Amino acid sequence: MPIETFVKKFSECLEEPPSDPLSPATVFKKLPMWDSLAILTFTDTIDMDYGVLLKKADYDSSETLEDLFKIVITRA
Amino acid sequence: MANCSFKKSQIRGLVTCVPSKEKRIDDELDLFDGNTKQIARLKKTIGLDRRRVVCNDETTADLCESAARRLFSETDLAESSVDALIFVTQTPDYSQPCNAAVLHGRLGLEKSVAAFDVNLGCSGYVYGLWLSYMMIESGSCQNILLLAGDTISRVVHPKDRTVAPLFGDGGSATWITRSGEESVSWFNLGTDGLGYDKLIIPAGGFRAPSSSKSKAEITDQEGNVRTAESLHMDGAEIFNFSISEEPSAVRELLDFAKIDQEEIDYFVFHQANRYILKNIAKRLKIPDSKVPMQTVERFGNQSSASIPSAICGELSPILKDANKTKLFLSGFGVGLSWGSAIIEASNVKICEIIEYK
Numbered sequence: 001m002p003i004e005t006f007v008k009k010f011s012e013c014l015e016e017p018p019s020d021p022l023s024p025a026t027v028f029k030k031l032p033m034w035d036s037l038a039i040l041t042f043t044d045t046i047d048m049d050y051g052v053l054l055k056k057a058d059y060d061s062s063e064t065l066e067d068l069f070k071i072v073i074t075r076a
Numbered sequence: 077m078a079n080c081s082f083k084k085s086q087i088r089g090l091v092t093c094v095p096s097k098e099k100r101i102d103d104e105l106d107l108f109d110g111n112t113k114q115i116a117r118l119k120k121t122i123g124l125d126r127r128r129v130v131c132n133d134e135t136t137a138d139l140c141e142s143a144a145r146r147l148f149s150e151t152d153l154a155e156s157s158v159d160a161l162i163f164v165t166q167t168p169d170y171s172q173p174c175n176a177a178v179l180h181g182r183l184g185l186e187k188s189v190a191a192f193d194v195n196l197g198c199s200g201y202v203y204g205l206w207l208s209y210m211m212i213e214s215g216s217c218q219n220i221l222l223l224a225g226d227t228i229s230r231v232v233h234p235k236d237r238t239v240a241p242l243f244g245d246g247g248s249a250t251w252i253t254r255s256g257e258e259s260v261s262w263f264n265l266g267t268d269g270l271g272y273d274k275l276i277i278p279a280g281g282f283r284a285p286s287s288s289k290s291k292a293e294i295t296d297q298e299g300n301v302r303t304a305e306s307l308h309m310d311g312a313e314i315f316n317f318s319i320s321e322e323p324s325a326v327r328e329l330l331d332f333a334k335i336d337q338e339e340i341d342y343f344v345f346h347q348a349n350r351y352i353l354k355n356i357a358k359r360l361k362i363p364d365s366k367v368p369m370q371t372v373e374r375f376g377n378q379s380s381a382s383i384p385s386a387i388c389g390e391l392s393p394i395l396k397d398a399n400k401t402k403l404f405l406s407g408f409g410v411g412l413s414w415g416s417a418i419i420e421a422s423n424v425k426i427c428e429i430i431e432y433k
Binding site: 039044053 | 117122311312316351
C-alpha cells in the first residue's frame with residue numbers, strides 16, 4: 001500500500017481535517033486533533049487493513065507519519 | 077488453561093441490582109472543561125452516555141445482597157439449600173474478611189456452606205460460573221449462589237476523564253444448580269500477567285501502602301487528575317488487548333466445542349464500551365443483533381456485574397422461555413484476564429434488573 005493511502009487513512013481518523021494538508025513528513029503528535037480517540041480509531045484501522053497492531057511504544061518512538069508507516073510495512 | 081466442558085450444571089435464576097443514582101455525561105461539562113464537542117464525540121464514537129453509581133455509604137456487598145434477596149424471594153431456592161457462596165469482586169467491604177463470609181452471615185446461610193471471594197474484575201463472572209459448574213460436577217454442591225459485582229465509581233478519580241465517565245456500579249446474584257436433564261457447557265480461561273499494570277490501582281495494598289504521598293493528587297499532561305490510590309487505565313493497551321485476545325478466544329472455544337458460530341443465539345460480551353463491542357462483533361462477523369450492547373450505555377462499564385447485567389437487561393424473556401438458548405459469554409479486562417463460556421439456558425425462573433433502595 002502506498003504511503004499516500006496510509007496518510008489518507010490517518011486523516012480519516014481525525015475528528016476534523018487539519019488546517020494544513022497532511023504529508024508523510026507531518027509530525028502527527030503535534031496535531032491538536034491527535035487525541036486518545038484518534039489513537040483508538042487509527043490503531044483499529046491499521047490492524048484491520050494491514051494486520052499490524054500498533055502499540056504505545058510505536059507511537060512514542062515515531063515522530064512523523066512516515067516513521068509510523070515504516071513500522072507498519074516492516075511488520076505487515 | 078485447558079478447555080473444559082460440563083454436562084450437569086445450569087443457571088436457574090439471576091438478578092442484577094443497580095444503584096438508583098444516575099450520572100449523565102451530558103451533565104459533566106466541568107469534567108470536560110466545557111468542551112461540548114468532545115462530549116458529543118465520546119457519545120458518538122465510544123457510546124458513553126449514562127451510568128449508575130453508588131452513594132458513598134453503598135457498597136458492592138449491599139447491591140449483591142439486594143440481588144440475592146430478590147432471588148430467594150422470587151424462586152424456590154431456600155437459603156438452607158445453598159451449598160456454596162462465591163463472591164467475585166475487586167471492591168470488597170473489607171480487605172479482611174472476604175465479602176462471601178460477610179454476606180453468608182447477612183443472608184443467614186448454613187454453617188456448612190463453603191464461602192470465598194474471587195479477586196477478578198471484567199472476566200470474573202465467567203470465572204465464577206466456571207468454579208460453580210466445576211463444584212457441581214464434582215458432586216460436592218447441589219446449589220451455588222454466585223455473587224458478582226463492583227463499585228468501580230468509588231476507585232476512579234472524579235476528575236480523570238480516562239476512567240470516570242466509563243465506569244458504573246452493579247451487583248448480581250446467580251443461582252446455579254445441578255440440572256436434571258443434560259445441559260452441556262464449555263469453558264476457556266486465560267491470563268496475561270505481563271499486562272498487570274495496564275489497569276491498576278498502584279497504591280493502597282501491601283506493595284505500596286496508603287500514605288500521604290499515595291493520596292496526593294497528580295495532574296497529567298492532558299489535565300486528568302488522579303492519585304496513586306485511584307484506578308489507572310492505559311486505554312490504548314487495554315483496547316489492543318481486547319481486539320487481539322478476545323476474537324481469538326472466541327474462535328478457540330467454538331473450535332473446542334465443535335459449534336458453528338451461527339449456532340450461538342447470543343454473544344454476551346463484557347460491556348466495556350460500545351466501540352469495543354462493535355469492534356469485536358465486526359472482527360468475528362457476528363451480526364449486531366446477536367450482541368447485547370445497550371447495557372453499557374444505560375449503566376456504564378459495571379466490571380464483574382456487566383455480563384449478568386446485560387443478560388438481565390436485554391435477554392430476560394428469551395431465558396425464561398422453555399426452549400434452550402445457546403449463550404456465548406465472554407469477559408476480558410483487568411489482570412489481564414479473560415474467560416469465555418458457552419452455556420445453554422432455558423426456564424430461568426427469574427432474570428431481571430432491580431434498583432437499589
